[in-house]
Amino acid sequence: MHGARSYLHIDELPKVVAAFPLTGALLLPQTRLPLNIFEPRYLAMIDAAMVGSRIIGMIQPRVAGDDIAARPELSDVGSVGRIVEYAETEDGRYLITLLGVARFGITEECDDETPFRQVKANYAPYAMDLAAEQPTAIERERLIEVLKPYLVDRDMETDWHAINEAPVDALINALSMMCPFDPAEKQALLEARGIDERAETLITLLKMANASSTTSGNDAPFN
Numbered sequence: 001m002h003g004a005r006s007y008l009h010i011d012e013l014p015k016v017v018a019a020f021p022l023t024g025a026l027l028l029p030q031t032r033l034p035l036n037i038f039e040p041r042y043l044a045m046i047d048a049a050m051v052g053s054r055i056i057g058m059i060q061p062r063v064a065g066d067d068i069a070a071r072p073e074l075s076d077v078g079s080v081g082r083i084v085e086y087a088e089t090e091d092g093r094y095l096i097t098l099l100g101v102a103r104f105g106i107t108e109e110c111d112d113e114t115p116f117r118q119v120k121a122n123y124a125p126y127a128m129d130l131a132a133e134q135p136t137a138i139e140r141e142r143l144i145e146v147l148k149p150y151l152v153d154r155d156m157e158t159d160w161h162a163i164n165e166a167p168v169d170a171l172i173n174a175l176s177m178m179c180p181f182d183p184a185e186k187q188a189l190l191e192a193r194g195i196d197e198r199a200e201t202l203i204t205l206l207k208m209a210n211a212s213s214t215t216s217g218n219d220a221p222f223n
Contacts, residue, residue: 007101007130010123016110017057017080018045019117021067026186027058027079027100028173029129034085037094045116046083046094054083057104057121064183071117077191079103080121102129103190128194136169138199143168146206147175153213154180172199181205 007013020042027033037046049056059078066072081098088094104121112118123129144163151158163171176189176198185205192198 010102010127010130013080013102013104013121013123014053014055015120016118017055017104017121018049018114019057019059019074019078019106019109019119020045021059021061021072021074021117023060023064023067023183024186025058025060026177026190027081027098028177028190029079029100029102030170031100031173031177032084033058033081033098033100033177035096035098037096038092041115043092043094044114046086046096048114048116049083050086055080055101056083056098057081057119058098059106059119060183060187074106074109074119075187077103077105077187079190102126136172136195136199138168138172138196138203140164140168140171143171143175143199143203146203146210149210149213150179150206153210168199169195172202176202179206 025033037043045056057078057080060075061067061072062075063073079100080102081100083096084099085097086094087096102123103126104123105125107120107122110118110120147163166174172195176186179202181189188201189198189205192201
């Protein structure tokens with residue numbers, strides 16, 4: 001296990017990062033993402049990261065599910081995370097945890113001979129991600145009002161004490177990562193300009209899901 005470190009300025013982040021395409025994976029600043037690494041090209045990626053900056057870039061393929069392809073087309077925006085937990089299994093897998101640092105836009109893809117892909121990262125539009133806190137004007141009660149029916153409808157176990165005690169910005173980011181939205185919706189949450197825009201997007205997605213569930217229920221035949 002390695003300790004986390006703080007980055008004060010985008011100039012401290014690597015200009016070239018390994019790209020890990022994974023559909024549905026969302027990594028936001030100051031959140032944690034556990035990963036089970038087993039493909040040889042991504043094992044090599046982790047090996048390289050561990051002797052370097054310990055940073056890799058998570059990014060969704062442009063077409064959902066294309067991460068199983070050799071070279072899927074990548075989305076325009078991803079997020080870098082630092083490996084803060086690392087373990088090897090007896091069958092040769094790596095179990096790692098990434099701590100989200102900052103989002104980035106892809107400037108271009110690098111031509112190199114590594115088995116994994118690398119891209120040039122532009123962090124400038126997302127420099128605010130390095131701020132220690134991102135205060136939000138979103139009220140917790142407004143978020144919980146749409147969250148409750150969403151979780152109940154899906155029988156998702158909920159720690160309401162933790163939800164009521166968590167800082168609102170952390171709650172918004174955690175829900176954005178954990179809720180089973182589709183890949184395009186996950187990408188919209190990632191690309192939201194700031195925490196308030198992400199909160200509004202999250203609330204809209206929850207409302208849409210709740211409305212869809214209500215409509216489906218109303219359309220169901222009576223027994």
